[in-house]
Amino acid sequence: MARSRSAAGRPRAPRARGLDRHGRGLRSSVAGPHLPMLRGRIDVFDDAVADTAEYLRSLWPELDVVSFEVAGLPSELSGRRLDRWRVIAPQNRIILYRLPIERMSKLHVKDELHLRMVVEGCVLRAAGEYLGRDPWDLAPERFRDH
Numbered sequence: 001m002a003r004s005r006s007a008a009g010r011p012r013a014p015r016a017r018g019l020d021r022h023g024r025g026l027r028s029s030v031a032g033p034h035l036p037m038l039r040g041r042i043d044v045f046d047d048a049v050a051d052t053a054e055y056l057r058s059l060w061p062e063l064d065v066v067s068f069e070v071a072g073l074p075s076e077l078s079g080r081r082l083d084r085w086r087v088i089a090p091q092n093r094i095i096l097y098r099l100p101i102e103r104m105s106k107l108h109v110k111d112e113l114h115l116r117m118v119v120e121g122c123v124l125r126a127a128g129e130y131l132g133r134d135p136w137d138l139a140p141e142r143f144r145d146h
Contacts, residue, residue: 041102042098044112044115044116045070045098045101045102045115045119046070048115048116048119048120048123049068049070049096049119049123050068052119052120052123052124053066053068053123053127055139056123056124056127056138056139059138059139060127060131060138062131063127063130063131065092066092066093066094066127066130067092067093067094068094068096068123069093069094069095069096070095070096070097070098071095071096071097071098072097072098072099073097073099073100074086074097074100082097082100082104083097083100084096084097084100084101084104084122085097085101085122085125085126085129087126087129087130089130094123094126094127094130096119096122096123096126101118101119101122102115105118121135124136124138124139
């Protein structure tokens with residue numbers, strides 16, 4: 001429906017600062033101002049990949065040029081299996097696929113700590129594949145058998 005000329009040409013009254021058009025005030029986070037921001041699965045996964053990659057870079061200078069990336073799913077299937085990571089050595093890239101790692105890992109306890117251990121193991125295996133080394137030799141003092 002078209003507006004009449006008189007309503008369209010009329011100057012608007014200035015709004016009060018800090019109020020939206022309904023006068024309710026600015027929006028805040030869902031958790032409120034007194035609670036910490038919520039962290040989702042994607043944030044936890046990204047943090048685990050970034051922390052493990054930084055740790056490995058501190059031990060292996062060859063990984064300084066490598067880009068550790070996170071994607072949801074691989075774009076194509078390799079045979080009948082779903083890859084959890086992909087190493088593209090000529091481009092110095094390691095891509096970790098979040099959904100296969102999260103969903104296909106058989107965790108006996110589904111919490112943030114156990115998922116983080118699975119993610120760290122995948123980053124180690126992918127970096128080991130990139131370097132052509134055994135993944136458990138990359139960080140023996142951090143990831144040893146107990």
